[in-house]
Amino acid sequence: MSAPPRPDVTTDVTAPTEVAPRSRWLILMVVALAQLTVVLDATIVNIALPAAQTDLGMTDGQRGAVVTVYALAFGALLLLGGRIADYWGRKRSFIVGMAGFAIASGLGGVATSGTMLLLARGFQGAFAALLAPAALAVLSVTFPSGRDRVRAFAVYGTIGGGGAAVGLVLGGVLTEYLSWHWCLLVNVPIAAVAILAAIPLLRESRADGDTHYDIPGAVLVTVGLASLVYGFSRAESGWGSWDTITFLAVGVLLIAAFVRVEAKVSHPLLPLRVLTNRVRGGAYLVSVFVGAALLGALLYLTFHFQIVLGMTPLQAGLASLPMTAAIVVTAPLVSRLLGTVGPRVLMTAGPLVAAAGLLWLSQISVGGSYAAEVLPGQLLLGVGLALVFVPLQNVALLGIEPRDSGVASAAVTATQQIGGSIGTAVFTAIYASVVASSIATSGPSLKALVDGYSSVFIAGAVGLIIAAPVAWFLIKVDRSTFTVDEGAVHLG
Template sequence: MGAALEYDGTGDVRVGHVADLVRKQSAAPTAEGAPEAPVRAVLILAIICMSYFMVILDNSIVFTGLPQIRADMGFSETGLSWITNAYVLVFGGLLLLGARAGDLFGHRRVFLFSLVVFSLTSLLVGAAQTQWWLIGARALQGVGAAVLAPSALSLLTRSFAEGRARNRAMAAYSAVAGLGAAFGLVVGGLVADLVSWRAGFFLNVPVGIAMVVPAVRFLPETARRRGRFDVAGALLATLGSTALVFGIVDASDIGWTAPATVIPLVAGVVMLALFARVERRAAQPIVPLRLFASRERSGAYVTRMLYMGAMMGFFFFTAQFLQSVYHWTPLQAGLAFLPMTLVNFVFAVQVPRLLERASRPLVLATGVALTMVGMVWLSRLDPHTPYLTGVALPMVLIGAGQGLALAPLTSSGVDGVAPADAGAASGLVNTVHQIGSALSLSILTAVAATVSTGHVATDIAARSGAALTGSAVLLALAVVAVLILIVPARATRTERFL
């Protein structure tokens, strides 16, 4: 999901944790090198986390509203995935360009602009009257998110020094982003039950506008840099990813050998190959290849793509299973995710303490492995699966795993980069998050579409189980990536330091 799709708990406890962060740390440096006062540091972190909260909240609202959207607008089962894919593809494809905009124009200026764009396009989504209007508005919303997310993460990394202070800030960022995902499921269900699925999107408008004033007042501005946009690279990344997803989704309906499937798949591969070539030759690429010089960062990008792809499938299919097989209301379906949310929060707030006692790769590997075990358990769904033992308990493991995994995974993706590459590194973290989510969801949707039993409820349960099995496979690959790429790289880095 979001992404980031990162889960956690309640706002009151989180505020206490953020306050504890600034009390225990020395003042963090700003972009200009001056220390931030403790209260100002709390406000900066709160504004950054709230902005990302909006982005994640928005995507989560969709999940519990999908059955209602399908009934209202006549989407097919595979077509329904484009409501999510249109957003995450544009989000992921333009993230690097959005990150570059922050480097060139100043991250606070770009942050404010994207905050307004995201809020206004949310209004368009809520007002959609046709399938294409809805998908198009979601794509425009992805443009705003693509600029907002990397600017927020760059402002965070520049405001908190690498080490303990940043670990705590990253934990807060991951936890609050998770709160947005969890809260979105509940809010999406609540407004879909009481008003309409549209109302959840309208909520972004007043919230986003209200955030502009404190952002202007408290966020530090970063220096503007000379340079230019790598538009060709951004377009090739976006169009190539979109073509791949389009081909995979089409394969669910018309088969893998049909021209309408083969042509976009081939075009997608060609455009992504051209993207790699453009980035090698560009004077100012949106993806500086030196970011991949670190084995740990490269491993973090691979792991994040696999992990978030698995989690996107989890939310997409589990939400539909709860409503279509259990016949629960959207609100009940949203509340059904609370076991994961609460456990996620408990584990996420312990991550800074754990990182002081154990290595980052160990915490990360444990989190990914726990998520995988929970996903394997959940994939055994059938129409008679009891909620407590077949859904809630696996969610507890998934929540514990995600609470442990996401903060160290984010830190591994941005640590050690030069200030000039901060925006690009932040953008790349979010890009692999979103592109991985879109590609994986299209693959899992294609897998689910191959299952048919002839009975509606049994079909939905079987398709959900097949897709969740696919998510478990992605998580197993993520564990392998951590063990092969991140663990050895971190060990080498520690030896050099000693």
């Protein structure tokens, strides 16, 4: 049995009601800072990679591994990190995750070899897998219901949707005017501020009752998710290769075994009730499609900016900002609409609007202008993503038992991570095929690259269009849930 709670530790039942209203918004700022750090890290490092490769003498394989190692550690350990946060304590997990992420970032920032950078990225991913679900769980228990919860998750969703583009700008500034090292070192002062604020502000909360760890489930899901993420990363060089097929097959089998174990054990790592609810299941599916489409849009749009339009990394980052601006402007409006029209309408319209943005972007040409061919599509994409992200974060954690807040939060992040891995593999395969066909027809040219980018945007739009009926038929929640501060949660 677990030891009784210490005097300074509040249980899940009492923690949310003991947080003063003013402190709750300060807590939101701390959680938002942590989320921004994790989101920024993906794109900011991508901008730094060419300079880091030259400086450290890395091979092309090592350069790709810098991204893959982080994704492997982060994606594989997310569910375990979420359950550790539930059992060990969300405040403690938040602080340790933030501190570990900062130390790993510092190690990467002073790396003198490719091996040192790869180790740092692995540790970054591991600590991010503890930090991300702990941060979202803290937010969930701090804002248990009502209008304030909607506003809090609107901020969180805005950062999730727009932080990647901000990372491109910051990465461009740091790489161009300082050095690639600062793309990692910048995390250290940000983490220090978050930790110093978290110590007095956050109240400890953890799952009450029996808290035994599900070791078999932890092993199965960690290895299974790692195998899936790695398999999708290898698919970039060909879906028919033996390693792609092997790792994807092993990943699917291990995840299936994990589900079977979770259905039988008394203390599951991921209680199946978290996933099997129709509303939450629909939210997780939408999250996969949106995560994949967002990654494809940002990655290949950045390529278009730099390779076709001839922009510097900084200019490319700045050119990505209109999408972020659209998210920031739209998110507060969506949070007000959530209690009026409900999440079902918003999460159905959002993918369709975002898909319209990607279809607009698919019309890019070699000689076209940014203002005519890119800007309108970015604005539509930003509005559509805001329509999805604000209700998504609310719905995905709605009705979750307090003791499961950490692992449910991890499941949300895991769906986005898996979606991103699938998107990278699928879009890369489509891009390579279209470019090869175009070159075979008319020879090497910028037009061949643009044809590849256009095909990626169309594929992303198709995925988003599929997400719309998923949301319409599965996301059924009483809209009054988002307007009252107390009361039952009504899931369809």
